[in-house]
Amino acid sequence: MSDEHDTKANTTVENVDITPDSDGGVLKTILRQGTGDSTPLTGDEVVVHYVGTLLDGTKFDSSRDRDSHFKFKLGKGSVIKAWDLGVATMKKGEICKLTCRGDYAYGEAGSPPKIPPNATLVFEIELFNWNVIQLSKDNGATMLMIKRCENEYDMPEEGMEVEVHVKGSHDGNVFEDRDVRFFISDAGSVGILPILENAIMKLKRGEIAEISLSPAYGFGESGDAKLKIPANASLKYEVELKWLEEQADPTTMDPNKKLEHAQARKNRGTEFFKAAKLKLAIKHYIDIADVLDKTDDFSDEQKKSADELLLAGRLNEAACYLKLDDFEAVFTACDKALRIDPNSVKAMYRIAQAQIGIKEYLSAYQGLQELLKLEPENKAAKQLSTRALQLYNAEKAKEKKRYNNMFKKFAEEDARKKASEETKQAEEVSEDTTTSSQKDEENNKAQPMETAETVES
Numbered sequence: 002m003s004d005e006h007d008t009k010a011n012t013t014v015e016n017v018d019i020t021p022d023s024d025g026g027v028l029k030t031i032l033r034q035g036t037g038d039s040t041p042l043t044g045d046e047v048v049v050h051y052v053g054t055l056l057d058g059t060k061f062d063s064s065r066d067r068d069s070h071f072k073f074k075l076g077k078g079s080v081i082k083a084w085d086l087g088v089a090t091m092k093k094g095e096i097c098k099l100t101c102r103g104d105y106a107y108g109e110a111g112s113p114p115k116i117p118p119n120a121t122l123v124f125e126i127e128l129f130n131w132n133v134i135q136l137s138k139d140n141g142a143t144m145l146m147i148k149r150c151e152n153e154y155d156m157p158e159e160g161m162e163v164e165v166h167v168k169g170s171h172d173g174n175v176f177e178d179r180d181v182r183f184f185i186s187d188a189g190s191v192g193i194l195p196i197l198e199n200a201i202m203k204l205k206r207g208e209i210a211e212i213s214l215s216p217a218y219g220f221g222e223s224g225d226a227k228l229k230i231p232a233n234a235s236l237k238y239e240v241e242l243k244w245l246e247e248q249a250d251p252t253t254m255d256p257n258k259k260l261e262h263a264q265a266r267k268n269r270g271t272e273f274f275k276a277a278k279l280k281l282a283i284k285h286y287i288d289i290a291d292v293l294d295k296t297d298d299f300s301d302e303q304k305k306s307a308d309e310l311l312l313a314g315r316l317n318e319a320a321c322y323l324k325l326d327d328f329e330a331v332f333t334a335c336d337k338a339l340r341i342d343p344n345s346v347k348a349m350y351r352i353a354q355a356q357i358g359i360k361e362y363l364s365a366y367q368g369l370q371e372l373l374k375l376e377p378e379n380k381a382a383k384q385l386s387t388r389a390l391q392l393y394n395a396e397k398a399k400e401k402k403r404y405n406n407m408f409k410k411f412a413e414e415d416a417r418k419k420a421s422e423e424t425k426q427a428e429e430v431s432e433d434t435t436t437s438s439q440k441d442e443e444n445n446k447a448q449p450m451e452t453a454e455t456v457e458s
Contacts, residue, residue, distance in 0.1 A: 016100070019086055027083045028100040032125070035092025039147040039211055041131040043076035047088055048129040053122060061115040061122075070129065081106050084124070091128040093145075099124045134203065134210075141215035142196045147239070148209040155206040157185050157245050160284035164244040165201055167193065169228075170237050176228040180243065186281055194219065197238060204242040212238040251292050256299045263292045263310045270317060279321045286321070289314035290337075312341045319351045323358075331355035346372050346379065353385055362393035 016028040041047050048070050053062040064071045073079050083101035103119035111118040136142035157163050162184050169177035183191045188198035196218045216233040224232040249262050270285030293307045315338035322330040331351055338348040349372040356365035369386040
């Protein structure tokens, strides 16, 4: 091992055969132990430094000499076979020596002019990291894959129920080790940190990741006395996505199954609505429309049931948006509801509520009058209609007062301007009079005065 490496806590394991068939083609010696238990997986982009020499010690290549890390995708054949085998056994921070027989290196062709045919090569490799997924822009939260799975579409989405195993530690002390179920977007209700929920959404079922958090993404300056986590503690989590709710594929469902699934979405949405988890409720109400998008093969009775579910979903969606003060979304949801039932008084009522929310009081009042034509005894509509009219009249009175005040200010300003101009004109006249008087006096001074002493000739 080179002198430039830290030799602290080294444990040397010499010349271990790591070939699948134990044919001695690649021998590994650990020069410095790495940290943790995870190793890179096929497809991971790994970051290494290396020094390559022939058996006689002649150096033919070195990333250290170039002062530039070398990156490659593991197990994809982009490097010699010995490297794909050897680096896959390494842990983060590990330094090892690989002795690579020619058939695991450059073979009969070699790599002229520096590497002869069938040459056995020696590489000293240091593994820095691999596939570090940034969970934050400031590098304060990172994720490293420990186990990968090939379930291409088996990933959590907002509103889906998942089960995960979470193991959290600080300085090697485990403070949390549990299985937990929750709905994506509601992890906080079971004590899962927001950044961990973001990480879980990047996992496929069966995958495991190691997550490193700076204090800002953990428990910050306050720590957590219950978990015995001090202030400003950095944390490590190991998270496994054990199970996730099966994604429904409407194209594989018969009409009854679609109706059953849509009803389940509605029921769960209502549970979330009652618990004030509005975004989750909205997601489930929208799912009803996704499930019942195509009803060509439905009987008349099934189509009637589908329309009832679709209408309820849109109306409940609008109710959620009202609580969130998202009035434009209320209009959109109610417009879709009215396409299903043009006489839906609930849709008309919620439109009026949203119009009041954006201060379109007259439109709200007029819409409620149309509603009352359909249901003259609708008490809620009557009350809201009265309120809309009161708000409209109050707004008009306020507007009138505002304009009156504005006109009054304009009149006062005009009066001030007129008085100012009259004063200015008076001052100009006074100045002219004074100037004329001064001139007469000067002219009189210039002529000799006749007195009793004057002698006539």
